[in-house]
Amino acid sequence: MTAPLHVLIATLGSAGDIHPFLALGQALQARGHRVTVLCPEVFGPLVQQAGLGFGAMGSTAQYEAVTQEPDLWDARKGFGVIWRHLREGLRLLPDHVQALPPDEPLLLVCHPLALASADLCRTQRPGLPIVGAYLAPQNLRTVHHPLTLGPLAVPAWVPMAWRRWAWRRIDQQLIDPLTVPDLNALRRERGLPPIAHFVAHLQAVPDLTATLFAPWFGPAQPDWPQPRVEGGFLLYDRPGQAVLSPELQRFLAAGPPPLVFTPGTGHRHAAGYFRAALQAVQALGRRAVFLTGHPEQLPAALPPEVLAQAYASFRSLLPQAAALVHHGGIGSTAEALRAGVPQLVVPFAHDQFDNARRVRALGVGDALPAGHASPARLRRRLQALLDRPDLAAHCATLAAQAAADRPLPRLCDAIEALARVQPGEARLKCGGEAS
Structure with missing residues (x-):
């Protein structure tokens, strides 16, 4: 003792x-x-x-x-x-x-x-x-x-x-x-x-x-x-934040699972990331959720198929998503592994490049450095990721390991x-x- x-x-x-x-x-x-x-x-x-x-x-x-x-x-x-x-x-x-x-x-x-x-x-x-x-x-x-x-x-x-x-x-x-x-x-x-x-x-x-x-x-x-x-x-869920906003709940219920995009909570210079994301999801004909606490980064007008939120619990949101597109922070990476959702990592700096390569090596996602993430490349990587027949099984295996x-x-x-x-x-x- x-x-x-x-x-x-x-x-x-x-x-x-x-x-x-x-x-x-x-x-x-x-x-x-x-x-x-x-x-x-x-x-x-x-x-x-x-x-x-x-x-x-x-x-x-x-x-x-x-x-x-x-x-x-x-x-x-x-x-x-x-x-x-x-x-x-x-x-x-x-x-x-x-x-x-x-x-x-x-x-x-x-x-x-x-x-x-x-x-x-x-x-x-x-x-x-x-x-x-x-x-x-x-x-x-x-x-x-x-x-x-x-x-x-x-x-x-x-x-x-x-x-x-x-x-x-x-x-x-x-x-x-x-x-x-x-x-x-x-x-x-x-x-x-x-x-x-x-x-x-x-x-x-x-x-x-x-x-x-x-x-x-x-x-x-x-x-x-x-x-x-x-x-x-060590995944931490904020008290009282597990329930998604009514607006987000309605959006999720209104159509197929969306792609979720975030450059990280601390990122204030991701306007280019969100512009490329919007063009990519429109070219794919997909729905999307953009997460940022700094809305000045977002395109001026988002179409009805794209919803912006300042915050959402990953534990509640990601199981309802088609994929998470994120910066490669270790917290976002771990949350996607827990949820068993595919990942496209778009690293900017720090440990994000290494985390991205580990996601790829585990077979649960892909990586595209932020400096190369044009709308066309982003669209192609997402399409290839979503078309992979083995992806769901790999994600489920790692989610089970994370849960254990x-x-x-x-x-x-x-x-x-x-x-x-x-x-x-x-x-x-x-x-x-x-x-």
Whole structure:
């Protein structure tokens, strides 16, 4: 039996990044632990609806500033946008920890990009247990197959030496010059030694690494950090949001299953995506639902065959859809797998290219990079996808696997076991660069 803990969950990103941590937080709270979710202020109501404690890491204005930058969705520039805004808040997590009672049993569960801040907390709380929770396979670096470098899929035959060289070049040219000086300045303030490489440091910080995706979606790689617990997709349903709007219910009842299109909840620069989607569905003679909380992206006049909605529960909507066309965020990908619905992934940046290739490899969908998603290509890919005779069976098989997964007990057991370990003991088992 583990004594009650105060579990701080530090996360960032869009709603799809927040949802899995809410599911984990509710499971830990059900075991008697106090749970506080630290995330952007804009998601405070979502956290509170989940019945969890909330602390703001970044204001709503800061979140809006990030999402308003078009380069956020550029395959090369996106990480730079994230880091420029993230570095402004690197002190927020240590400040929050410092304000807590020093004798309170505390454990951190962190989104990967919060791990740098989490490590700084150990100057105030030596031996503080930290769990790094990874939402998508590509967030954990590997040199093994499958290997995706942005939009580039590295063939299986490429030698290991070349793969290691490619990561070194990415670190030297794109990641470390941007991140390492900022982190080392903060580390000097706290009397900590400098780090050499950002990604290696992040993967070495946690006492325990947790994968919040299904092993059949992203099998473990030999060079992923240890100790590690394999979890699964943590799908969270917002309270009171499972019922679809009356307008959407009427639309679904009035004709055949529609195609559902979304570029992601945080995307504000997808006007071209929706223009291409409208032309493609009209050429196909299909009905469609366009999902976005930013209606200024939509074409000025939608025909009766296309309905726009600010939000709809995927759990309720997707089983009634012909296919989901989405950006490849891990949350949307997992929801489509749960619903057993075909997917056409249109990736823009970040881990979306890797998620898209995994969807294709599993036989439940196809991929078309956003930069190539003209109306004609979109129409052809959708037609080919909907004409596949094997697709329904593949989707049903994966949906059954997703339904059989029970990752939360396993994850909670591992987190509680970590809390029982003596301070620093688990960290000695971690591979990678020492902090």
